[in-house]
Amino acid sequence: MPELPEVETIRRELVPLVVGKKVRSVRISRKDIIGFPGPRKFAELIADQRILGLERRGKYLIIKLDKDKELIFHLRLSGHLQVNRDADASRFERVRFSLSGGSALSFIEPRVLGRVYLVEAGQYPRILAGMERMGLEPIDSGFTVDYLTEKLRGRKAKVKNLVLDQRICCGVGNIYSDEALFRAGVRPTRSGSSLTRLELQKLTRSLQQVIRNGIRWCGTTLTDGRYRRPGNQNGAFQKHLRVFGREGLECRTTGCQGTIRRIRIGNRSSYFCPVCQT
Numbered sequence: 001m002p003e004l005p006e007v008e009t010i011r012r013e014l015v016p017l018v019v020g021k022k023v024r025s026v027r028i029s030r031k032d033i034i035g036f037p038g039p040r041k042f043a044e045l046i047a048d049q050r051i052l053g054l055e056r057r058g059k060y061l062i063i064k065l066d067k068d069k070e071l072i073f074h075l076r077l078s079g080h081l082q083v084n085r086d087a088d089a090s091r092f093e094r095v096r097f098s099l100s101g102g103s104a105l106s107f108i109e110p111r112v113l114g115r116v117y118l119v120e121a122g123q124y125p126r127i128l129a130g131m132e133r134m135g136l137e138p139i140d141s142g143f144t145v146d147y148l149t150e151k152l153r154g155r156k157a158k159v160k161n162l163v164l165d166q167r168i169c170c171g172v173g174n175i176y177s178d179e180a181l182f183r184a185g186v187r188p189t190r191s192g193s194s195l196t197r198l199e200l201q202k203l204t205r206s207l208q209q210v211i212r213n214g215i216r217w218c219g220t221t222l223t224d225g226r227y228r229r230p231g232n233q234n235g236a237f238q239k240h241l242r243v244f245g246r247e248g249l250e251c252r253t254t255g256c257q258g259t260i261r262r263i264r265i266g267n268r269s270s271y272f273c274p275v276c277q278t
């Protein structure tokens with residue numbers, strides 16, 4: 001699933017390709033991918049809108065349009081965006097925005113779980129209510145040890161689930177949470193309230209670091225190849241993963257002879273080193 005670094009990479013790379021262009025028309029191949037409003041209204045409202053800029057909030061990509069309208073993409077598990085010549089058809093393309101100048105923005109989503117919404121800025125429909133409840137992102141200046149301490153205080157839930165909570169660590173998903181917990185030396189199964197001040201400091205710093213490094217390396221493309229950048233290249237942070245996807249392999253910490261383990265927490269896999277993480 002694209003997390004903050006992947007969506008931020010997509011945002012940065014789309015800017016020079018689409019900003020300033022006008023949406024000429026839209027072709028909707030799968031109506032259920034339009035989250036709001038209905039497909040017909042969506043097509044009517046998007047026509048002739050100019051793309052003013054691109055923003056991101058957590059895992060949502062926001063395209064700013066004329067008259068305070070926003071086109072919001074949620075890529076979910078396998079969605080990605082590409083800019084092609086308008087004549088080129090992509091496999092699994094669900095929505096195509098034909099742009100001025102002869103190019104097109106394609107929303108490609110093999111699993112049809114991703115969604116695109118067209119809304120008035122700040123007036124989010126109920127289906128997007130989660131956007132209003134988002135917490136700080138690890139790269140926000142207010143994301144400090146005091147912030148994380150306050151959010152985890154008294155929480156009996158597993159720290160892994162708390163770090164995945166978008167109201168606490170906005171933009172963080174399964175890969176970066178495992179990597180941050182590893183770097184902080186904290187087991188994913190610990191309860192939020194059990195973390196010491198030192199562990200909270202380490203976790204704050206490691207969340208900031210893995211998210212920043214994820215952006216620097218243009219995101220993580222796993223062997224499933226689900227995440228690709230707008231120009232079809234892969235990300236490179238997968239080369240820097242210490243635990244995620246490494247079940248049964250030796251821990252990369254110098255001097256540690258531990259073997260990376262995988263456990264289920266909720267309905268997700270969590271990877272950790274039983275020696276480095278306590």
Ligand SMILES: [Zn+2]
Pocket residue numbers: 251252253256257258273274275276277
């Ligand atoms: Zn280890």
